[in-house]
Amino acid sequence: xxxxxxxxxxxxxxxxxxxxxxxxxxxxxxxxxxxxxxxxxxxxxxxxxxxxxxxxxxxxxxxxxxxxxxxxxxxxxxxxxxxxxxxxxxxxxxxx
Amino acid sequence: xxxxxxxxxxxxxxxxxxxxxxxxxxxxxxxxxxxxxxxxxxxxxxxxxxxxxxxxxxxxxxxxxxxxxxxxxxxxxxxxxxxxxxxxxxxxxxxxxxxxxxxxxxxxxxxxxxxxxxxxxxxxxxxxxxxxxxxxxxxxxxxxxxxxxxxxxxxxxxxxxxxxxxxxxxxxxxxxxxxxxxxxxxxxxxxxxxxxxxxxxxxxxxxxxxxxxxxxxxxxxxxxxxxxxxxxxxxxxxxxxxxxxxxxxxxxxxxxxxxxxxxxxxxxxxxxxxxxxxxxxxxxxxxxxxxxxxxxxxxxxxxxxxxxxxxxxxxxxxxxxxxxxxxxxxxxxxxxxxxxxxxxxxxxxxxx
Numbered sequence: 001x002x003x004x005x006x007x008x009x010x011x012x013x014x015x016x017x018x019x020x021x022x023x024x025x026x027x028x029x030x031x032x033x034x035x036x037x038x039x040x041x042x043x044x045x046x047x048x049x050x051x052x053x054x055x056x057x058x059x060x061x062x063x064x065x066x067x068x069x070x071x072x073x074x075x076x077x078x079x080x081x082x083x084x085x086x087x088x089x090x091x092x093x094x095x096x
Numbered sequence: 097x098x099x100x101x102x103x104x105x106x107x108x109x110x111x112x113x114x115x116x117x118x119x120x121x122x123x124x125x126x127x128x129x130x131x132x133x134x135x136x137x138x139x140x141x142x143x144x145x146x147x148x149x150x151x152x153x154x155x156x157x158x159x160x161x162x163x164x165x166x167x168x169x170x171x172x173x174x175x176x177x178x179x180x181x182x183x184x185x186x187x188x189x190x191x192x193x194x195x196x197x198x199x200x201x202x203x204x205x206x207x208x209x210x211x212x213x214x215x216x217x218x219x220x221x222x223x224x225x226x227x228x229x230x231x232x233x234x235x236x237x238x239x240x241x242x243x244x245x246x247x248x249x250x251x252x253x254x255x256x257x258x259x260x261x262x263x264x265x266x267x268x269x270x271x272x273x274x275x276x277x278x279x280x281x282x283x284x285x286x287x288x289x290x291x292x293x294x295x296x297x298x299x300x301x302x303x304x305x306x307x308x309x310x311x312x313x314x315x316x317x318x319x320x321x322x323x324x325x326x327x328x329x330x331x332x333x334x335x336x337x338x339x340x341x342x343x344x345x346x347x348x349x350x351x352x353x354x355x356x357x358x359x360x361x362x363x364x365x366x367x368x369x370x371x372x373x374x375x376x377x378x379x380x381x382x383x384x385x386x387x388x389x390x391x392x393x394x395x396x397x398x399x400x401x402x403x404x405x406x407x408x409x410x411x412x413x414x415x416x417x418x419x420x421x422x423x424x425x426x427x428x429x430x431x432x433x434x435x436x437x438x439x440x441x442x443x444x445x446x447x448x
Contacts, residue, residue: 008316008324009156009312009324010324010325010326013325013326059343060340060343060344060346060347061308061339061343063309063312063313065316068109069097069107069108069109069110070109070110070111070313072110072111073097073098073108073109073110073111073118074097090312090316091324092156092308092309092311092312093339093343
């Protein structure tokens with residue numbers, strides 16, 4: 001299943017400073033967003049996983065948008081990923 | 097997928113942390129901007145016709161502040177003259193890049209921009225300061241110097257107000273920090289929407305009630321360009337702890353942010369509590385709660401090769417400054433071996 005994963009607001013710093021990834025997920029299972037988080041940690045994350053994940057979700061302060069919609073409207077980690085979805089992670093914790 | 101709470105018929109794009117409302121993009125823009133407008137109106141934040149310097153770092157908060165102030169100024173005819181004021185701390189790979197973002201703001205929002213550097217104001221860049229002090233207390237220098245630099249910039253530009261991008265999360269975080277430190281003087285004034293640093297130029301916080309999540313969402317949906325790289329020097333650890341605690345609490349219930357701000361606002365400080373009175377620094381004439389302001393103490397430490405002066409208790413600093421002055425009047429000449437000399441040739445560090 002093909003999806004795109006994007007990072008912004010400083011979250012990209014944990015992912016090789018790349019803001020855009022085209023991702024091909026293995027088809028043998030149902031993909032929830034929660035499962036994707038761990039897949040990202042194991043496959044794309046380059047450093048400091050504790051700045052990305054906390055207690056089976058993203059670290060508080062990281063916003064998640066699914067196809068440009070706040071994941072809080074889409075069941076957060078329980079959302080079932082569909083082909084061609086675009087998942088964006090924006091950190092609110094950087095800058096100033 | 098839910099629809100917009102306003103019954104406009106559009107698909108919702110976000111859940112508001114403050115109210116739990118689900119809003120579509122257009123209704124979110126309107127709610128976000130109107131709330132800031134009401135904050136400005138209710139507090140009578142600006143006098144019509146005034147000149148306002150926006151403290152601009154190129155980050156999300158000041159970028160959104162500049163954008164929204166320009167928009168509201170035109171929409172509601174505040175009749176304000178807006179300009180951007182930036183501080184160049186001299187941090188290679190961080191501030192030099194973020195200043196490019198501020199220059200973009202200047203062009204996009206058609207506002208004049210003034211950049212003041214630590215090097216010009218204090219004779220030291222942050223790169224040079226970190227080379228002296230290391231990476232432990234560097235944020236103290238940067239914070240003290242920046243605050244004063246912004247005030248000096250506001251003076252130089254002869255503005256009527258200095259607007260900063262502090263948001264609701266920042267203020268709640270500061271309330272928590274001041275409680276954790278037992279700093280009543282700061283606790284009692286950190287929630288004020290307008291503060292006067294004693295020089296007649298009020299500092300105002302139009303985003304005081306605006307949540308960080310909404311600022312980032314607003315910047316994203318408005319496609320505003322901002323700079324989001326972490327400072328190359330270690331982030332302020334103490335604020336970091338307060339921030340993590342707050343973000344964890346916010347996850348449980350976002351209204352905790354507003355509750356903390358409200359607690360800070362409503363808190364009455366015991367009349368018997370010792371609150372330092374504001375006076376003027378005997379050296380630079382800047383507003384200070386001590387005879388010599390923090391910036392001057394830090395600067396003296398740097399210039400005399402004692403960079404740790406000013407880190408820690410003010411009573412200790414007072415004693416050291418006095419000793420230092422006595423020594424200077426006695427005109428002691430350092431031979432590099434004298435254990436009592438405070439110069440950098442001394443083998444024994446006076447402060448530990």
